[in-house]
Structures are given as C-alpha cells and as structure tokens.
Amino acid sequence: MVVFAGQGDARRSMALLWRTTRSDQARPGPKPALSVDLIVDTAVAIADSEGMAALSMRAVGERLGRTAMALYTYVPSKSELVDLMYDWALAELSTRHDLEAGWRAAVTSWAREAWEFYVRHPWMLQVSQARPVLGPNEYVMIEELMRILRETGLDAGTLRRVAGTLSCFVRGAAQTVAEARQAPAATGLSDEEWWYARSALLTEVAPDFAERFPTLTWMEGEGAYQAQDDTVPYLEQEGRDTFAAGLVILLDGIEAAMGEAGG
Amino acid sequence: MVVFAGQGDARRSMALLWRTTRSDQARPGPKPALSVDLIVDTAVAIADSEGMAALSMRAVGERLGRTAMALYTYVPSKSELVDLMYDWALAELSTRHDLEAGWRAAVTSWAREAWEFYVRHPWMLQVSQARPVLGPNEYVMIEELMRILRETGLDAGTLRRVAGTLSCFVRGAAQTVAEARQAPAATGLSDEEWWYARSALLTEVAPDFAERFPTLTWMEGEGAYQAQDDTVPYLEQEGRDTFAAGLVILLDGIEAAMGEAGG
C-alpha cells in the first residue's frame, strides 16, 4: 500500500471543500472570531475588485482586522484558500437551464452565463484547470452542461469533447474581455488614448507596415476594427462580438457533428 | 496636446521590440558582456523549463553569471522583459502555410502549429492579451491567420470574429494540456496516482455522487473518461482529443457561416 505525498492534506482540503466537518460541538480554547466562509468571502471580494495579484494573506487579514498568520488557523495555505474561493464562487451559477426550447437555446444560455461569470470573476481563469479542484460546485457546473448536451443524442465520448471545446472557448473569450477591462485601470490609459499613442509609435518604428501586413491593412480599410458603439470601450465591444459570433459557429459545428452521427 | 503617462517608456519598449536601435558604433564605457537577445533567450529557457513562477531577475542573472541588477542595463524592467520574450518566442512560428489544399487544411495546420507552440511555451498564455505587446512577430502571426482565412471569402468583420474565436479556442485547449503537463512535476504525483487518491476521498466525502451527478455517472459508465493509450498520461490524451474534435467542429461552423453569406 503506497501512501502518496500530501494525502493527509488532500483529505483536509476535500473536507473543507465539501464542508463535511462539524464545528457545532463545544471545543476548548477561545471562540473563533473568524470562519472559513468569512475568509473565503473576503478573499473573493479582494480578487474581484483588485485582481489576483492583489490577493495576499496580509490583505485578507487586514480586511478582517487580523494579521496574516491568523488565517492559518482556518485554512492550511494560500493555495487551499484559492481552491476554496474557486468552488465557492461557482456556487452562483444556475443549475437548471430550461430545455423546453431545445438544446441550442439551453447551451447558449449556459455559455452566456458562464462567460459573464468569468468576466465578473476574472481571477477564476488564473486557477489551473488540470488537476481540478474537485469541489461540489465544479461538478454541478459540468453536470449541468452535460445534462443539456445529452439532448443532442451524441455519444458520451463526443459529449466530453464537445463540452471541453465549449469550455475552452468560453474561458478564452471571457479572458480577453476580462483583460480588456483591467487594462485601463492597470495602465491609467483608456483604450483610445493607449491606441493613439501606440499607433503613432508603430508608424515610427514600422513605416512599411502596409507592405508587411497587407491583409491586416485591408481589414483596417474595410472598417473591421471600427467601434460600433461609442459608449462602450472598443476592446470590450470586440470581445463581446467575438463571443457571440464564436458561439454560433460552435453550435453550427455541433449540429454538423450530429448530422454525421445520424443524431 | 496631451502627453500620456509612460509614453517615453513606451517608445523605448517599442524600439526594443522592433530592434530599431543601432549599437554598432563605438561608445564609451566597458564592452557589454551581455545583450538583450542573450537575456531574452535565457529568460525564455527558464520559463519553458521551470514555468513563469520560476522566472525572476535573479534567476536570469544567475544563469548568465551576473547579478539581477546587471540586467537593468539592458532591459527597463521585468515586465518589459516578458514582452520581449513574448514577441521573441513568436518568431518560431512559420509564416507561409500552404493554401494549395484549401483554407480548411491551411487553418488546420495553423491551429495545430499554434497549439503545439503554446504547449511548448505555456508561459505565453499567462501574458495578457488585451493591450497587445504589438511586436513584429505578433503581427506576423495574426497576418498569417487572416491571409489564410481570407480564402473563405467572408467579409472583413466576420473574419475578425472568426480569427478571434479560433485564437480563443487554441489558447484554451493548449492551456489545458500545458497545465496537465506541469501538474505531475508540481505535485509529485502522476495523473493515475492523483486520481486514485482523489477518487477515494471523493466517495468518502460525497457518497451520494451517483444521485447528485447522474449524467456524469452515466458518462463514466459509458467509458467517456477511459484512457485509450497507456503510454500517454490521461489528461494529455483528453486534451489532444478535445483539441482535434473542437477544431473540426469550428471548421464545420465556419463552413456553415460561409453558406449563409453565400460564400
């Protein structure tokens, strides 16, 4: 019997994720002033508003009027805290998309919701996906997508691949917009200011741009990079636009796969 | 006339990216023992083999037999170094995909190459996409994809959205596999060991798994999560698999869009 390194820690972190420990019975020592839930909530608030880079044990502790070390009574390490944040945030996703209007509408609503969720919590995209956290809400999210996709009649293996493709796309599309939103605050420049300054430098540094990049120059001329709506920052418009179009492309592709499989 | 914050730095970083500074003329002071290229090369080597987290100015300096501070003579800051690494690495992508066999084959080869590239340089995926680096090789990469896609006959706006969708998907799919590759080294556990330990804990912590997640349980039973090839780690197989299937789905979706547009 092999005992894997860190298995004891794994047990503790799974217990935290699935909340299987009972803490109602009286225990010696001072009453805890904090709780895991409170710490996770606070950490999520920091990551939402100031980004993952600003999330430190000190910062969380400070918001709660404690030192960084105080948190270690509740949570084994920062990485466990991030795992808890990850699963905790996923709880806000809805679990029952309507299948009345068909799988296409349901997938669309699942994807839109997930996209908005990631844009709202951009730090989620920085948590590694391999070796998933395996918390309850992550399973709920996957189960929900699979439940919808099963309506297509595709076999289980194809379903897994389709779901993976959708997830990759939604995450990727959300990341672009999330980064676009953070950029102005991070650099102190609006999209327009930034682009104005950069494009001036670009013609300075690459005066032969049009010859080197003819297709891009053509697209620029066709107005492919023109803002439609002046009230929304350009990069955000482009991101939303790409997501909407990409989703249709994917759904059409899935329908094609159903046709081939005789679904 | 507004002068934007950081524009002076922006000029220097653009000059570094596009290599428009000449250093051949004699200058006072000791001969530089290092060079921007050498530093960028070394930094890329570290990020490739040990991950972005292991990339520090001290680490780069040490490999070159210098202190961290020595690098600041060549490169203004770590974030500029990362920008240089980003564009430098992109240079290895090929610029002339064959269009003889049609756009589908060309897009497939572009996507495969990009996917392999990102898996080889996973740290690339951690460099923000909004406010792009705007180096020469980044433009080459986009130009090449657009050149291929233009064969579809779609309008410029649609092209932009299709290209964005493809990029999101390729990046997302590559990220999954890149993380899967790093996981065993990071945790000291193979996929199988890890899964074995975790699934034991999972039944402990969620004995009612089958009722809570019926679709996932069904898929498991159908063998959707079964490894096909014992010589390749499971997560990597799944990632490759998803990428291949997703690409076909996307291409079919693009064809559908061409049909609608009468292309």
Next chain:
DNA sequence: CAAAGTTAGTTTATGCCGTAAGGAGTTGCA
C-alpha cells in the same frame, strides 16, 4: 476549584521577490 490540555491569535524571523540608490571600475573622446 485548580491544573492540564487545547485552541486563536500574535510576534518574530527566514528566504524569496522587484527594483531604487549609490559606488567602483572601464573605456572613448576632448
């Protein structure tokens, strides 16, 4: 009721990080 044991939270310290500041040594040009 007192001693013992457990727990929450603190302070302190270690070894990382990016990088500012200032100094030492090297080189080309006046």
Next chain:
DNA sequence: TGCAACTCCTTACGGCATAAACTAACTTTG
C-alpha cells in the same frame, strides 16, 4: 589627462508566504 558615459556591483527597502515560538482564552479533567 580628465571627463563623461557606461557596465556591473553592493546594499537596502518594502513586499510576499509561511515556519516557529509565544501569549491568552477557554474546556475538560482531577
């Protein structure tokens, strides 16, 4: 010869996660 420009170093600051040792609060046991 001297100055200015240049490379590279040491030192230092404030940040980070977290280990270790401590205090103080509380329950349980004798």
